[in-house]
Amino acid sequence: MAFWPYILLCNDGSYYTGHTDNLDLRIGQHQTGAYEGYTSERRPVTLVWSQDFPSRLEALEAERRIKGWSRAKKEALIRADWETLSQLARNRQAEPSPSTGSGQTGEGDGPAMNSVRAEPVEAHPSPNASLANPSPITPQPVEARPSTTAKSAAQPPAPQTPVPDQNP
Template identity: 65%
Template sequence: MAFWAYLLRCADGSYYAGHTDDLDKRIGEQVAGVCGGYTATRLPVELVGSQACATRIEALTFERRIKGWSRAKKEALIKGNWEEVSRLARNRSDKKD
C-alpha cells in the first residue's frame, strides 16, 4: 500500500499539508469541502505537490516537516527547486545559532 504526503494551495494563498493512503479520494474530499477544518473555509483548493511514501509514518513525517517550512521554502518545493530548498534550510539553521 502506498501512502502520500501532499500540499494544497488554498484560495487565500495559504498552504495546507496533509497525508493519506488514498490521494485521489482525499483530494476529492478536500476540493469538495467535506473534510471540514482549515481547507473547508478556504475553498477552492488546488493540489500543488505530492510525494509517495513507503509507510504512513514516512508520509506523516514528511507532512510535519513541510508544515514547519517557510512559505518561500514551500514554494521552492512546488517548483522543484531543490537548490533553493537547501539554501533556505541552511539560512534557517544559521539563524538558530
C-alpha cells in the same frame, strides 16, 4: 500500499499540508468540503505537490517536516528548486531561533538544541505522474543524547544502615 504527504494551494493563497493513503479521495473531500477544517472555508483548493512513501510513518514524518517550513521553502519544494530549498535550509540553521513552543535558543537556556536539516523531496507534478522510479525520503536516525538537565540542589547522601559484624 502507498501513502502521500501533499500540499494544497487554497483559494485565499495559503497552503495546506496533509497526508493520506488515498490521494484522489482526499483531494475530492477537500474540494467538496466533506473534509472539515482549514480547507473547507478556503475552497477551491489545488493540489500543487505530493510524494508517495511506502509507509504511513514516513508520509507523516514528511508532512510534519513540511508543516514547519516557511512559505518560501514550501514554494521551492513545489517548484522542485533544490538549490533554493537547500539554501533556505542552510539559512535557517545559521541563525539561532526558538524551537517550537519552548522558547529556547540554545544560548544559555538549557541544553543546546541541534538543528534538524530537512532533506529535499522529489516532487511529482500530479498524483497520476509516472512512479516507475520513485525516490522517497529515507528517514535518518537521530542519535540519542543523555539528558543534561541541571539538578535542583545538592542532595545529601542516603543514610547507610550499619551491618553487624559477623565475627565478634
